[in-house]
Amino acid sequence: TALRQFAQTRGDAELSRVVGVVGFNGQDQPRQWLLLQLDAKTPNLLHEYAMLDGRIAAHRQFWRDPKQDLPTIPINVPKITFDSAQAFRLADQAAKRVGMGFDSIHYNLRCRDLRNEPVWMLNLIDGAQNSVGVLYISAVTGETLRSVWHRPGTMTTSTSAPTPPPGAPTPDQVEFQKRPKGLIPQLVEKVRSRNDAGQAPPPPSTFSAPRQR
The missing domain is CATH 3.10.450 (Nuclear Transport Factor 2; Chain: A,)
Structure with a gap:
Protein backbone atom coordinates (compact mmCIF):
# COMPACT_ATOMS: atom_id res chain seq x y z
CA THR A 1 0.00 0.00 0.00
CA ARG A 64 25.44 5.80 1.96
CA ASP A 65 27.71 4.57 4.73
CA PRO A 66 29.67 1.50 3.58
CA LYS A 67 29.52 0.19 7.16
CA GLN A 68 25.72 0.01 7.04
CA ASP A 69 23.84 -2.93 5.58
CA LEU A 70 21.53 -0.90 3.34
CA PRO A 71 19.69 -2.36 0.35
CA THR A 72 21.03 -1.66 -3.13
CA ILE A 73 18.71 -3.50 -5.52
CA PRO A 74 15.56 -1.67 -6.73
CA ILE A 75 12.37 -3.46 -5.76
CA ASN A 76 10.44 -4.87 -8.71
CA VAL A 77 7.05 -3.78 -7.41
CA PRO A 78 4.92 -5.57 -10.07
CA LYS A 79 6.39 -8.89 -8.85
CA ILE A 80 4.98 -8.38 -5.35
CA THR A 81 1.88 -10.51 -4.78
CA PHE A 82 2.09 -10.73 -0.97
CA ASP A 83 1.73 -7.33 0.67
CA SER A 84 2.39 -6.47 4.32
CA ALA A 85 -1.11 -7.49 5.42
CA GLN A 86 -0.69 -10.94 3.86
CA ALA A 87 2.83 -11.21 5.31
CA PHE A 88 1.36 -10.51 8.75
CA ARG A 89 -1.17 -13.31 8.38
CA LEU A 90 1.57 -15.76 7.41
CA ALA A 91 3.71 -14.65 10.37
CA ASP A 92 0.76 -14.96 12.74
CA GLN A 93 0.05 -18.50 11.52
CA ALA A 94 3.72 -19.45 11.89
CA ALA A 95 3.86 -18.07 15.45
CA LYS A 96 0.75 -20.03 16.41
CA ARG A 97 2.25 -23.23 15.05
CA VAL A 98 5.26 -22.94 17.37
CA GLY A 99 3.26 -21.57 20.31
CA MET A 100 4.94 -18.16 20.29
CA GLY A 101 3.06 -15.00 21.24
CA PHE A 102 3.99 -11.53 20.01
CA ASP A 103 2.72 -7.97 20.36
CA SER A 104 3.92 -6.21 17.20
CA ILE A 105 6.05 -6.60 14.09
CA HIS A 106 8.92 -4.67 12.55
CA TYR A 107 8.65 -4.94 8.75
CA ASN A 108 11.53 -4.80 6.28
CA LEU A 109 11.08 -5.30 2.53
CA ARG A 110 14.15 -5.58 0.30
CA CYS A 111 15.50 -7.72 -2.53
CA ARG A 112 17.61 -10.80 -2.02
CA ASP A 113 21.03 -10.85 -3.59
CA LEU A 114 21.47 -12.94 -6.75
CA ARG A 115 17.75 -13.60 -7.32
CA ASN A 116 16.43 -10.01 -7.14
CA GLU A 117 13.46 -11.42 -5.24
CA PRO A 118 11.55 -9.05 -2.93
CA VAL A 119 11.53 -10.58 0.55
CA TRP A 120 9.78 -9.58 3.75
CA MET A 121 11.95 -9.77 6.85
CA LEU A 122 9.58 -9.75 9.83
CA ASN A 123 10.88 -9.24 13.35
CA LEU A 124 8.22 -10.33 15.88
CA ILE A 125 8.31 -8.30 19.10
CA ASP A 126 6.68 -9.12 22.44
CA GLY A 127 5.17 -6.68 24.94
CA ALA A 128 8.54 -6.17 26.64
CA GLN A 129 10.10 -5.18 23.29
CA ASN A 130 12.05 -8.43 23.02
CA SER A 131 12.49 -10.10 19.65
CA VAL A 132 10.83 -13.53 19.74
CA GLY A 133 11.15 -14.50 16.10
CA VAL A 134 12.51 -13.50 12.71
CA LEU A 135 10.83 -14.70 9.52
CA TYR A 136 11.85 -14.30 5.89
CA ILE A 137 8.87 -14.51 3.54
CA SER A 138 8.97 -14.20 -0.24
CA ALA A 139 6.83 -11.28 -1.36
CA VAL A 140 6.46 -13.08 -4.70
CA THR A 141 5.32 -16.57 -3.68
CA GLY A 142 4.47 -16.29 0.02
CA GLU A 143 6.99 -19.02 0.83
CA THR A 144 8.58 -18.80 4.27
CA LEU A 145 12.24 -19.01 3.32
CA ARG A 146 13.56 -19.21 6.87
CA SER A 147 12.37 -18.64 10.42
CA VAL A 148 14.26 -18.33 13.70
CA TRP A 149 12.48 -18.40 17.07
CA HIS A 150 13.87 -17.15 20.37
CA ARG A 151 12.37 -17.34 23.84
CA PRO A 152 13.40 -14.23 25.82
CA GLY A 153 15.14 -14.93 29.11
CA THR A 154 16.46 -18.28 27.89
CA MET A 155 19.14 -19.51 25.52
CA THR A 156 16.57 -21.56 23.62
CA THR A 157 16.38 -20.93 19.89
CA SER A 158 14.99 -22.93 17.02
CA THR A 159 15.16 -22.68 13.25
CA SER A 160 12.21 -23.89 11.21
CA ALA A 161 12.43 -25.51 7.81
CA PRO A 162 11.21 -23.54 4.80
CA THR A 163 7.43 -23.43 4.45
CA PRO A 164 6.07 -23.55 0.88
CA PRO A 165 3.36 -21.07 -0.15
CA PRO A 166 -0.31 -22.11 -0.05
CA GLY A 167 -1.06 -24.65 -2.76
CA ALA A 168 2.61 -25.35 -3.42
CA PRO A 169 4.25 -28.81 -3.39
CA THR A 170 5.02 -30.42 -0.05
CA PRO A 171 8.33 -29.55 1.64
CA ASP A 172 10.04 -32.72 0.45
CA GLN A 173 9.26 -31.69 -3.12
CA VAL A 174 10.67 -28.20 -2.75
CA GLU A 175 14.30 -28.13 -3.80
CA PHE A 176 15.17 -25.38 -1.36
CA GLN A 177 18.76 -26.51 -0.99
CA LYS A 178 19.40 -25.60 -4.61
CA ARG A 179 18.69 -21.92 -3.96
CA PRO A 180 21.77 -19.70 -4.09
CA LYS A 181 22.88 -18.61 -0.63
CA GLY A 182 22.12 -14.92 -0.94
CA LEU A 183 21.73 -12.21 1.63
CA ILE A 184 18.77 -13.65 3.50
CA PRO A 185 20.27 -17.02 4.56
CA GLN A 186 23.47 -15.24 5.58
CA LEU A 187 21.51 -12.86 7.81
CA VAL A 188 19.73 -15.78 9.45
CA GLU A 189 23.03 -17.49 10.19
CA LYS A 190 24.17 -14.29 11.91
CA VAL A 191 21.00 -14.36 14.02
CA ARG A 192 21.62 -18.00 14.94
CA SER A 193 25.23 -17.27 15.87
CA ARG A 194 24.14 -14.50 18.21
CA ASN A 195 21.52 -16.70 19.78
CA ASP A 196 24.02 -19.50 20.33
CA ALA A 197 26.11 -16.98 22.23
CA GLY A 198 23.14 -16.18 24.47
CA GLN A 199 22.17 -12.93 22.74
CA ALA A 200 18.68 -12.06 21.56
CA PRO A 201 18.13 -11.74 17.80
CA PRO A 202 18.90 -8.24 16.50
CA PRO A 203 16.21 -5.92 15.13
CA PRO A 204 15.87 -5.83 11.34
CA SER A 205 18.46 -3.97 9.30
CA THR A 206 16.96 -0.51 8.91
CA PHE A 207 17.82 2.92 7.64
CA SER A 208 16.23 4.68 10.64
CA ALA A 209 15.77 3.69 14.25
CA PRO A 210 12.22 2.81 15.33
CA ARG A 211 10.31 5.44 17.23
CA GLN A 212 9.72 4.86 20.92
CA ARG A 213 6.15 3.96 21.77
Whole structure:
Protein backbone atom coordinates (compact mmCIF):
# COMPACT_ATOMS: atom_id res chain seq x y z
CA THR A 1 0.00 0.00 0.00
CA ALA A 2 2.78 2.44 0.91
CA LEU A 3 4.47 1.74 -2.42
CA ARG A 4 1.25 2.36 -4.34
CA GLN A 5 0.66 5.59 -2.43
CA PHE A 6 4.20 6.72 -3.14
CA ALA A 7 3.74 6.01 -6.85
CA GLN A 8 0.51 8.01 -6.90
CA THR A 9 2.36 10.99 -5.44
CA ARG A 10 5.78 10.76 -7.10
CA GLY A 11 5.18 8.65 -10.21
CA ASP A 12 6.40 5.29 -11.49
CA ALA A 13 9.88 6.57 -12.39
CA GLU A 14 10.51 7.54 -8.76
CA LEU A 15 9.02 4.25 -7.56
CA SER A 16 11.42 2.27 -9.76
CA ARG A 17 14.37 3.53 -7.69
CA VAL A 18 12.98 2.42 -4.31
CA VAL A 19 15.28 -0.22 -2.78
CA GLY A 20 13.79 -0.75 0.67
CA VAL A 21 10.69 -0.31 2.82
CA VAL A 22 10.50 -0.53 6.61
CA GLY A 23 7.76 -0.07 9.19
CA PHE A 24 7.95 -0.46 12.96
CA ASN A 25 5.62 -1.62 15.72
CA GLY A 26 2.91 -2.83 13.38
CA GLN A 27 -0.30 -4.01 15.11
CA ASP A 28 -0.88 -5.42 12.60
CA GLN A 29 0.20 -2.61 10.25
CA PRO A 30 2.57 0.28 11.05
CA ARG A 31 1.06 3.74 10.92
CA GLN A 32 4.20 5.08 9.25
CA TRP A 33 6.34 3.51 6.53
CA LEU A 34 9.85 4.58 5.51
CA LEU A 35 10.94 4.18 1.89
CA LEU A 36 14.59 4.22 0.82
CA GLN A 37 15.33 5.42 -2.71
CA LEU A 38 18.45 5.70 -4.86
CA ASP A 39 19.23 9.13 -6.27
CA ALA A 40 18.66 9.36 -10.02
CA LYS A 41 22.01 11.03 -10.77
CA THR A 42 24.39 10.89 -7.82
CA PRO A 43 25.88 7.53 -6.77
CA ASN A 44 25.72 6.74 -3.05
CA LEU A 45 23.18 9.51 -2.42
CA LEU A 46 20.03 8.10 -0.83
CA HIS A 47 16.58 9.53 -0.18
CA GLU A 48 14.33 8.50 2.69
CA TYR A 49 10.60 9.23 2.57
CA ALA A 50 8.23 8.90 5.51
CA MET A 51 4.75 7.82 4.41
CA LEU A 52 2.09 8.67 7.00
CA ASP A 53 -1.65 8.20 6.48
CA GLY A 54 -1.18 7.77 2.74
CA ARG A 55 0.95 10.85 2.12
CA ILE A 56 4.61 11.85 2.19
CA ALA A 57 5.06 13.39 5.63
CA ALA A 58 8.83 13.92 5.53
CA HIS A 59 11.86 13.56 3.28
CA ARG A 60 15.59 13.58 3.89
CA GLN A 61 18.68 12.65 1.94
CA PHE A 62 21.98 11.24 3.14
CA TRP A 63 25.14 9.56 1.88
CA ARG A 64 25.44 5.80 1.96
CA ASP A 65 27.71 4.57 4.73
CA PRO A 66 29.67 1.50 3.58
CA LYS A 67 29.52 0.19 7.16
CA GLN A 68 25.72 0.01 7.04
CA ASP A 69 23.84 -2.93 5.58
CA LEU A 70 21.53 -0.90 3.34
CA PRO A 71 19.69 -2.36 0.35
CA THR A 72 21.03 -1.66 -3.13
CA ILE A 73 18.71 -3.50 -5.52
CA PRO A 74 15.56 -1.67 -6.73
CA ILE A 75 12.37 -3.46 -5.76
CA ASN A 76 10.44 -4.87 -8.71
CA VAL A 77 7.05 -3.78 -7.41
CA PRO A 78 4.92 -5.57 -10.07
CA LYS A 79 6.39 -8.89 -8.85
CA ILE A 80 4.98 -8.38 -5.35
CA THR A 81 1.88 -10.51 -4.78
CA PHE A 82 2.09 -10.73 -0.97
CA ASP A 83 1.73 -7.33 0.67
CA SER A 84 2.39 -6.47 4.32
CA ALA A 85 -1.11 -7.49 5.42
CA GLN A 86 -0.69 -10.94 3.86
CA ALA A 87 2.83 -11.21 5.31
CA PHE A 88 1.36 -10.51 8.75
CA ARG A 89 -1.17 -13.31 8.38
CA LEU A 90 1.57 -15.76 7.41
CA ALA A 91 3.71 -14.65 10.37
CA ASP A 92 0.76 -14.96 12.74
CA GLN A 93 0.05 -18.50 11.52
CA ALA A 94 3.72 -19.45 11.89
CA ALA A 95 3.86 -18.07 15.45
CA LYS A 96 0.75 -20.03 16.41
CA ARG A 97 2.25 -23.23 15.05
CA VAL A 98 5.26 -22.94 17.37
CA GLY A 99 3.26 -21.57 20.31
CA MET A 100 4.94 -18.16 20.29
CA GLY A 101 3.06 -15.00 21.24
CA PHE A 102 3.99 -11.53 20.01
CA ASP A 103 2.72 -7.97 20.36
CA SER A 104 3.92 -6.21 17.20
CA ILE A 105 6.05 -6.60 14.09
CA HIS A 106 8.92 -4.67 12.55
CA TYR A 107 8.65 -4.94 8.75
CA ASN A 108 11.53 -4.80 6.28
CA LEU A 109 11.08 -5.30 2.53
CA ARG A 110 14.15 -5.58 0.30
CA CYS A 111 15.50 -7.72 -2.53
CA ARG A 112 17.61 -10.80 -2.02
CA ASP A 113 21.03 -10.85 -3.59
CA LEU A 114 21.47 -12.94 -6.75
CA ARG A 115 17.75 -13.60 -7.32
CA ASN A 116 16.43 -10.01 -7.14
CA GLU A 117 13.46 -11.42 -5.24
CA PRO A 118 11.55 -9.05 -2.93
CA VAL A 119 11.53 -10.58 0.55
CA TRP A 120 9.78 -9.58 3.75
CA MET A 121 11.95 -9.77 6.85
CA LEU A 122 9.58 -9.75 9.83
CA ASN A 123 10.88 -9.24 13.35
CA LEU A 124 8.22 -10.33 15.88
CA ILE A 125 8.31 -8.30 19.10
CA ASP A 126 6.68 -9.12 22.44
CA GLY A 127 5.17 -6.68 24.94
CA ALA A 128 8.54 -6.17 26.64
CA GLN A 129 10.10 -5.18 23.29
CA ASN A 130 12.05 -8.43 23.02
CA SER A 131 12.49 -10.10 19.65
CA VAL A 132 10.83 -13.53 19.74
CA GLY A 133 11.15 -14.50 16.10
CA VAL A 134 12.51 -13.50 12.71
CA LEU A 135 10.83 -14.70 9.52
CA TYR A 136 11.85 -14.30 5.89
CA ILE A 137 8.87 -14.51 3.54
CA SER A 138 8.97 -14.20 -0.24
CA ALA A 139 6.83 -11.28 -1.36
CA VAL A 140 6.46 -13.08 -4.70
CA THR A 141 5.32 -16.57 -3.68
CA GLY A 142 4.47 -16.29 0.02
CA GLU A 143 6.99 -19.02 0.83
CA THR A 144 8.58 -18.80 4.27
CA LEU A 145 12.24 -19.01 3.32
CA ARG A 146 13.56 -19.21 6.87
CA SER A 147 12.37 -18.64 10.42
CA VAL A 148 14.26 -18.33 13.70
CA TRP A 149 12.48 -18.40 17.07
CA HIS A 150 13.87 -17.15 20.37
CA ARG A 151 12.37 -17.34 23.84
CA PRO A 152 13.40 -14.23 25.82
CA GLY A 153 15.14 -14.93 29.11
CA THR A 154 16.46 -18.28 27.89
CA MET A 155 19.14 -19.51 25.52
CA THR A 156 16.57 -21.56 23.62
CA THR A 157 16.38 -20.93 19.89
CA SER A 158 14.99 -22.93 17.02
CA THR A 159 15.16 -22.68 13.25
CA SER A 160 12.21 -23.89 11.21
CA ALA A 161 12.43 -25.51 7.81
CA PRO A 162 11.21 -23.54 4.80
CA THR A 163 7.43 -23.43 4.45
CA PRO A 164 6.07 -23.55 0.88
CA PRO A 165 3.36 -21.07 -0.15
CA PRO A 166 -0.31 -22.11 -0.05
CA GLY A 167 -1.06 -24.65 -2.76
CA ALA A 168 2.61 -25.35 -3.42
CA PRO A 169 4.25 -28.81 -3.39
CA THR A 170 5.02 -30.42 -0.05
CA PRO A 171 8.33 -29.55 1.64
CA ASP A 172 10.04 -32.72 0.45
CA GLN A 173 9.26 -31.69 -3.12
CA VAL A 174 10.67 -28.20 -2.75
CA GLU A 175 14.30 -28.13 -3.80
CA PHE A 176 15.17 -25.38 -1.36
CA GLN A 177 18.76 -26.51 -0.99
CA LYS A 178 19.40 -25.60 -4.61
CA ARG A 179 18.69 -21.92 -3.96
CA PRO A 180 21.77 -19.70 -4.09
CA LYS A 181 22.88 -18.61 -0.63
CA GLY A 182 22.12 -14.92 -0.94
CA LEU A 183 21.73 -12.21 1.63
CA ILE A 184 18.77 -13.65 3.50
CA PRO A 185 20.27 -17.02 4.56
CA GLN A 186 23.47 -15.24 5.58
CA LEU A 187 21.51 -12.86 7.81
CA VAL A 188 19.73 -15.78 9.45
CA GLU A 189 23.03 -17.49 10.19
CA LYS A 190 24.17 -14.29 11.91
CA VAL A 191 21.00 -14.36 14.02
CA ARG A 192 21.62 -18.00 14.94
CA SER A 193 25.23 -17.27 15.87
CA ARG A 194 24.14 -14.50 18.21
CA ASN A 195 21.52 -16.70 19.78
CA ASP A 196 24.02 -19.50 20.33
CA ALA A 197 26.11 -16.98 22.23
CA GLY A 198 23.14 -16.18 24.47
CA GLN A 199 22.17 -12.93 22.74
CA ALA A 200 18.68 -12.06 21.56
CA PRO A 201 18.13 -11.74 17.80
CA PRO A 202 18.90 -8.24 16.50
CA PRO A 203 16.21 -5.92 15.13
CA PRO A 204 15.87 -5.83 11.34
CA SER A 205 18.46 -3.97 9.30
CA THR A 206 16.96 -0.51 8.91
CA PHE A 207 17.82 2.92 7.64
CA SER A 208 16.23 4.68 10.64
CA ALA A 209 15.77 3.69 14.25
CA PRO A 210 12.22 2.81 15.33
CA ARG A 211 10.31 5.44 17.23
CA GLN A 212 9.72 4.86 20.92
CA ARG A 213 6.15 3.96 21.77
